[in-house]
Amino acid sequence: xxxxxxxxxxxxxxxxxxxxxxxxxxxxxxxxxxxxxxxxxxxxxxxxxxxxxxxxxxxxxxxxxxxxxxxxxxxxxxxxxxxxxxxxxxxxxxxxxxxxxxxxxxxxxxxxxxxxxxxxxxxxxxxxxxxxxxxxxxxxxxxxxxxxxxxxxxxxxxxxxxxxxxxxxxxxxxxxxxxxxxxxxxxxxxxxxxxxxxxxxxxxxxxxxxxxxxxxxxxxxxxxxxxxxxxxxxxxxxxxxxxxxxxxxxxxxxxxxxxxxxxxxxxxxxxxxxxxxxxxxxxxxxxxxxxxxxxxxxxxxxxxxxxxxxxxxxxxxxxxxxxxxxxxxxxxxxxxxxxxxxxxxxxxxxxxxxxxxxxxxxxxxxxxxxxxxxxxxxxxxxxxxxxxxxxxxxxxxxxxxxxxxxxxxxxxxxxxxxxxxxxxxxxxxxxxxxxxxxxxxxxxxxxxxxxxxxxxxxxxxxxxxxxxxxxxxxxxxxxxxxxxxxxxxxxxxxxxxxxxxxxxxxxxxxxxxxxxxxxxxxxxxxxxxxxxxxxxxxxxxxxxxxxxxxxxxxxxxxxxxxxxxxxxxxxxxxxxxxxxxxxxxxxxxxxxxxxxxxxxxxxxxxxxxxxxxxxxxxxxxxxxxxxxxxxxxxxxxxxxxxxxxxxxxxxxxxxxxxxxxx
Numbered sequence: 001x002x003x004x005x006x007x008x009x010x011x012x013x014x015x016x017x018x019x020x021x022x023x024x025x026x027x028x029x030x031x032x033x034x035x036x037x038x039x040x041x042x043x044x045x046x047x048x049x050x051x052x053x054x055x056x057x058x059x060x061x062x063x064x065x066x067x068x069x070x071x072x073x074x075x076x077x078x079x080x081x082x083x084x085x086x087x088x089x090x091x092x093x094x095x096x097x098x099x100x101x102x103x104x105x106x107x108x109x110x111x112x113x114x115x116x117x118x119x120x121x122x123x124x125x126x127x128x129x130x131x132x133x134x135x136x137x138x139x140x141x142x143x144x145x146x147x148x149x150x151x152x153x154x155x156x157x158x159x160x161x162x163x164x165x166x167x168x169x170x171x172x173x174x175x176x177x178x179x180x181x182x183x184x185x186x187x188x189x190x191x192x193x194x195x196x197x198x199x200x201x202x203x204x205x206x207x208x209x210x211x212x213x214x215x216x217x218x219x220x221x222x223x224x225x226x227x228x229x230x231x232x233x234x235x236x237x238x239x240x241x242x243x244x245x246x247x248x249x250x251x252x253x254x255x256x257x258x259x260x261x262x263x264x265x266x267x268x269x270x271x272x273x274x275x276x277x278x279x280x281x282x283x284x285x286x287x288x289x290x291x292x293x294x295x296x297x298x299x300x301x302x303x304x305x306x307x308x309x310x311x312x313x314x315x316x317x318x319x320x321x322x323x324x325x326x327x328x329x330x331x332x333x334x335x336x337x338x339x340x341x342x343x344x345x346x347x348x349x350x351x352x353x354x355x356x357x358x359x360x361x362x363x364x365x366x367x368x369x370x371x372x373x374x375x376x377x378x379x380x381x382x383x384x385x386x387x388x389x390x391x392x393x394x395x396x397x398x399x400x401x402x403x404x405x406x407x408x409x410x411x412x413x414x415x416x417x418x419x420x421x422x423x424x425x426x427x428x429x430x431x432x433x434x435x436x437x438x439x440x441x442x443x444x445x446x447x448x449x450x451x452x453x454x455x456x457x458x459x460x461x462x463x464x465x466x467x468x469x470x471x472x473x474x475x476x477x478x479x480x481x482x483x484x485x486x487x488x489x490x491x492x493x494x495x496x497x498x499x500x501x502x503x504x505x506x507x508x509x510x511x512x513x514x515x516x517x518x519x520x521x522x523x524x525x526x527x528x529x530x531x532x533x534x535x536x537x538x539x540x541x542x543x544x545x546x547x548x549x550x551x552x553x554x555x556x557x558x559x560x561x562x563x564x565x566x567x568x569x570x571x572x573x574x575x576x577x578x579x580x581x582x583x584x585x586x587x588x589x590x591x592x593x594x595x596x597x598x599x600x601x602x603x604x605x606x607x608x609x610x611x612x613x614x615x616x617x618x619x620x621x622x623x624x625x626x627x628x629x630x631x632x633x634x635x636x637x638x639x640x641x642x643x644x645x646x647x648x649x650x651x652x653x654x655x656x657x658x659x660x661x662x
Contacts, residue, residue: 028260029067048300063119064154117160125422165415171209218243360501362387369393378407386434417446434460472637496561540588567654
């Protein structure tokens, strides 16, 4: 066997045997894509297995992540820190080889691909990041950022709507360094896909603006090499290479059928397959020269050394740009940023007034963007409503000009979430993007993956309640904030004024996990705070108005904080001791120690929680001696001023419920 045949054979052996040993997994796709992997990894992929974080490496994305053994086998063979024992531990607890590729778990895995379609969509984020960073930092004869993003994707990936959203944008932007090898084997779990996926995919992608290379024999190494070479030669369009493959390639009885998709082949069929392909018969037994021909360590070290020489010359010629590049790639925030934020918070407190928190967020972006070139924003066709554009620093990213820092995603909420994940994973960028809070349902799985991967993405979700008014129940979020709070690793902020909004932004920038900012359409009054009180906002929940030995605690978020303070004022006129608590981020508040939480919400004190959303999540906060004033139905179409009384969100109702509780 020649080197490419040996590499492909080794992938098939390891995939069959690992799935069989685990008694679980997907052997068919790795066996079918093994030749594609051999050509890409040995002839085109520029990586250094000894340094998985080398900035200028090519990115490889396995979008059809159920084929994970293909990636694990390739990583193992080419010299990554992934041993044969790791492969034998496939799909086992705490192994480095989980069932689907997981970011952080496996050296060389660039992202958690998760459900089908999100891998290729996130890869669009990688490709945008590469073009943007190249436009910002490259100088003549010093290509600091210059690499490709390669994707393997299957039929299922291209059926998913998120891939269509993202690939449409990729074609419009002309992402010439994005290359997708489409494993077109015509089989999914339910069998042959023709009855439910009969479109001309090539025509669809050509309509998106992609170069499409059709009908490549996915088992012909020369044809695959020629196709990838042609894809790299096209600099103005992303490329889809349609590779015709046979799922379960080499299996005498199961090749080309859904029976190889999601179950082990069985020991007898594996033996027959190895015999048919002329492979060693033993379990996990590879051809004698497999590691020698596959290792990319020497080649990768040379590639990185070449880049290091460019980096050294760059530092000598462009010290300011080099310093900034090093800072943003490290993830460190600019010096003095916190001091500027603290000063601005004091100014907001002194000025008072009333503005919508979406406007407060815009003010925060205008403050931060000129200081943070790594901020890259955007909106899903709602820029003027989300107020995500910085008048001081935003510039649109456009086809042919990636020097800007603002993406117009169009009406593609799910793609926006996945692309932002790609931007965050790439390094050197802090991604934020806006839409209406109610549309977070469209992007939920992208948000979930950003939380799972612990990516510092900021979701600017405006029009956070019935306060958006006339657009009606379809646009008025009721259950969305509560459901987002259920996602692990996700901090959900619903600020009540400009100070809390800026603190929420500061929190987002200092987190290694994602943040949701749930922001109002309507104006909200600025709450007055002492400096000491202002510092407690960062704890997620804090005493806005204190009372010694309170008779009652009023807890509220967002627009309802002003309602709580007004109701407290009336109750105090009747001689009651009322403590008002603002709870902008329940997630962070619950991370505080018990002593602090008992100060904020004293045990045994009757508590009323007020939030314009579903009441169930708050019942644990108010306990047996409390009540929740919220909304457990869908909204109505009417001016906001009429809706709040309709749903009992008034001072009179809060006072009445409080008295009844006492």
